Amino acid sequence: xxxxxxxxxxxxxxxxxxxxxxxxxxxxxxxxxxxxxxxxxxxxxxxxxxxxxxxxxxxxxxxxxxxxxxxxxxxxxxxxxxxxxxxxxxxxxxxxxxxxxxxxxxxxxxxxxxxxxxxxxxxxxxxxxxxxxxxxxxxxxxxxxxxxxxxxxxxxxxxxxxxxxxxxxxxxxxxxxxxxxxxxxxxxxxxxxxxxxxxxx
Amino acid sequence: xxxxxxxxxxxxxxxxxxxxxxxxxxxxxxxxxxxxxxxxxxxxxxxxxxxxxxxxxxxxxxxxxxxxxxxxxxxxxxxxxxxxxxxxxxxxxxxxxxxxxxxxxxxxxxxxxxxxxxxxxxxxxxxxxxxxxxxxxxxxxxxxxxxxxxxxxxxxxxxxxxxxxxxxxxxxxxxxxxxxxxxxxxxxxxxxxxxxxxxxxxxxxxxxxxxxxxxxxxxxxxxxxxxxxxxxxxxxxxxxxxxxxxxxxxxxxxxxxxxxxxxxxxxxxxxxxxxxxxxxxxxxxxxxxxxxxxxxxxxxxxxxxxxxxxxxxxxxxxxxxxxxxxxxxxxxxxxxxxxxxxxxxxxxxxxxxxxxxxxxxxxxxxxxxxxxxxxxxxxxxxxxxxxxxxxxxxxxxxxxxxxxxxxxxxxxxxxxxxxxxxxxxxxx
Ligand code: HEM
Ligand code: FES
Numbered sequence: 001x002x003x004x005x006x007x008x009x010x011x012x013x014x015x016x017x018x019x020x021x022x023x024x025x026x027x028x029x030x031x032x033x034x035x036x037x038x039x040x041x042x043x044x045x046x047x048x049x050x051x052x053x054x055x056x057x058x059x060x061x062x063x064x065x066x067x068x069x070x071x072x073x074x075x076x077x078x079x080x081x082x083x084x085x086x087x088x089x090x091x092x093x094x095x096x097x098x099x100x101x102x103x104x105x106x107x108x109x110x111x112x113x114x115x116x117x118x119x120x121x122x123x124x125x126x127x128x129x130x131x132x133x134x135x136x137x138x139x140x141x142x143x144x145x146x147x148x149x150x151x152x153x154x155x156x157x158x159x160x161x162x163x164x165x166x167x168x169x170x171x172x173x174x175x176x177x178x179x180x181x182x183x184x185x186x187x188x189x190x191x192x193x194x195x196x197x198x199x200x201x
Numbered sequence: 202x203x204x205x206x207x208x209x210x211x212x213x214x215x216x217x218x219x220x221x222x223x224x225x226x227x228x229x230x231x232x233x234x235x236x237x238x239x240x241x242x243x244x245x246x247x248x249x250x251x252x253x254x255x256x257x258x259x260x261x262x263x264x265x266x267x268x269x270x271x272x273x274x275x276x277x278x279x280x281x282x283x284x285x286x287x288x289x290x291x292x293x294x295x296x297x298x299x300x301x302x303x304x305x306x307x308x309x310x311x312x313x314x315x316x317x318x319x320x321x322x323x324x325x326x327x328x329x330x331x332x333x334x335x336x337x338x339x340x341x342x343x344x345x346x347x348x349x350x351x352x353x354x355x356x357x358x359x360x361x362x363x364x365x366x367x368x369x370x371x372x373x374x375x376x377x378x379x380x381x382x383x384x385x386x387x388x389x390x391x392x393x394x395x396x397x398x399x400x401x402x403x404x405x406x407x408x409x410x411x412x413x414x415x416x417x418x419x420x421x422x423x424x425x426x427x428x429x430x431x432x433x434x435x436x437x438x439x440x441x442x443x444x445x446x447x448x449x450x451x452x453x454x455x456x457x458x459x460x461x462x463x464x465x466x467x468x469x470x471x472x473x474x475x476x477x478x479x480x481x482x483x484x485x486x487x488x489x490x491x492x493x494x495x496x497x498x499x500x501x502x503x504x505x506x507x508x509x510x511x512x513x514x515x516x517x518x519x520x521x522x523x524x525x526x527x528x529x530x531x532x533x534x535x536x537x538x539x540x541x542x543x544x545x546x547x548x549x550x551x552x553x554x555x556x557x558x559x560x561x562x563x564x565x566x567x568x569x570x571x572x573x574x575x576x577x578x579x580x581x582x583x584x585x586x587x588x589x590x591x592x593x594x595x596x597x598x599x600x601x602x603x604x605x606x607x608x609x610x611x612x613x614x615x616x617x618x619x620x621x622x623x624x625x626x627x628x629x
Contacts, residue, residue: 045383048383048384048386048393048397049382049383049386050382050385050386050387050388050393051386051393054386054387054388054393074484076484078387078388078389079387079388079389079390079391079483080388080389081483081484138389141364141509142360142361142364142365142509143360143361143363143364143367144357144360144361144486144490145483145484145485145486163486164486164487164488164489165361165486165490166504166565167565167566180507180508180509180512181509182371182509
């Protein structure tokens with residue numbers, strides 16, 4: 001604020017470093033302009049977020065009646081693949097046999113349960129429908145689509161899913177067991193609307 | 202370098218304009234008479250080549266954009282339409298695609314030139330930082346351009362690279378996911394993503410052009426470095442930019458364009474991945490996702506680290522570390538020519554960068570992964586340990602007395618006014 005020295009409005013009685021009225025106006029004006037600029041910037045940034053149409057197409061319905069044990073189908077929800085696998089009894093038993101403490105990610109990652117629910121096999125499915133595993137089919141490492149849905153696919157060491165990109169391996173409950181992925185495959189919000197019909201989202 | 206202006210407009214219009222907007226004077230002083238060290242070698246010709254390549258990318262890009270359709274349904278087909286139906290479309294698209302590679306080739310040579318000759322050291326730190334900024338903008342631009350083709354590699358490269366930001370979830374839960382959805386404009390890579398990548402791919406080259414102007418400005422304050430790394434001591438050490446370096450740069454550009462033409466006309470797809478001729482399929486990931494060759498070393502660094510967040514930090518650091526080179530290097534001399542110990546570390550670093558490029562193209566398993574880790578470690582050690590420590594310990598070789606002496610030898614008795622090179626030329 002050195003150049004206020006030349007201000008004719010300044011009283012000669014004021015000490016050198018005392019703020020003048022002009023300083024106050026200057027700071028207030030600059031502050032106001034900064035707030036205005038930030039406010040104007042917000043729409044420019046926020047426009048990039050998912051728009052109303054992206055938010056509105058957010059549910060998908062499917063019928064599981066035709067999916068036999070051992071079969072898997074993939075449907076789309078919000079532009080993401082949803083893996084549905086009708087697990088065999090052996091696959092369910094294999095998933096139940098693993099102690100939760102041995103899992104790299106001990107959380108269920110199930111949008112229908114509290115965030116801290118443990119990654120037990122029960123918490124990865126819905127009560128009464130334990131055969132059906134419904135998950136977002138996107139590797140939690142960097143977003144590739146794991147193999148394991150088609151009959152001939154490499155399902156990895158744990159007979160679940162195998163991500164070709166950097167080798168993450170998921171078990172028959174879609175839980176990460178090996179490789180760089182940090183989390184279990186996510187379970188989307190869904191609900192059974194009848195015995196065989198499911199609404200995702 | 203500040204020097205007296207010798208610009209004398211002869212026409213009356215020239216004089217009139219000079220008094221109002223002296224562009225002619227600036228051009229004359231900065232690109233005709235600009236005093237330039239007399240000993241610049243061919244490694245100094247890549248700045249001009251880079252400027253040319255930026256112009257090529259902008260010219261071909263703007264015309265491609267007249268035919269390109271930035272939608273998931275239209276993008277791939279519109280690129281094929283450009284290749285098959287648009288008049289000269291094949292030439293324009295291949296020039297742009299191969300041009301991207303040539304641009305990076307020149308940029309990497311230019312950067313290693315700067316590293317070898319210590320062109321980042323005082324008083325050229327700002328010049329160097331602006332160069333690194335251009336490199337970052339180029340990386341962003343080429344990444345976005347590659348996505349526009351909307352082939353399998355385009356799509357999955359965008360998916361994997363944008364997902365890198367989700368690693369921030371490990372710092373603040375939810376932040377990474379929010380950021381990635383903001384980048385995508387949805388819950389997966391899709392139509393909004395492609396459209397914004399196109400918008401920004403169009404914008405960024407012009408940002409680059411702006412930073413290039415600052416880069417050249419920052420060059421013309423201290424003037425060029427040179428292979429000896431010693432300062433210009435007087436007029437005998439320099440020659441005017443024109444005709445000496447316009448000719449040399451022009452010749453080098455011609456050779457470079459020859460290489461460009463060979464690739465363009467005989468092997469336009471040599472450097473690209475064939476999977477990008479398969480239309481994008483969001484439900485199927487290709488067996489190996491590999492980026493374009495110019496990103497491979499960085500990709501190898503990313504994959505060398507087993508932890509997602511740390512991998513991303515290493516990737517970003519591998520480029521960002523260049524910003525700090527002016528302060529990491531503690532040596533008193535600029536040019537590696539006079540640094541008997543550092544020289545070896547430097548060439549090992551060059552080899553490291555090339556080997557990392559190879560490893561980036563291979564699956565990260567077994568020996569590839571082990572070597573990936575070893576070379577990644579050296580990559581960072583070079584900057585963080587070799588640069589500061591060797592600079593302090595090493596005794597530099599004896600520097601020549603002057604730039605002129607380095608060219609003509611110390612014993613030649615010389616007339617003070619006319620450099621030897623020019624005397625010879627007058628005879629011819
Ligand atoms: C810094 C300068 C630039 C670089 C490094 C660059 C790089 C690239 C790359 C690597 C591709 C993919 C090529 C392929 O595989 O087909 C591409 C595509 C494209 N670029 Fe650029 N670009 C630049 C400037 C521009 C400019 C100024 C425009 C103007 C709008 C533009 C428009 C396009 C279009 C429409 C495509 C898609 C068509 C195609 O694939 O050929 N580019 N760019
Ligand atoms: S994206 Fe699946 S392992 Fe990296």
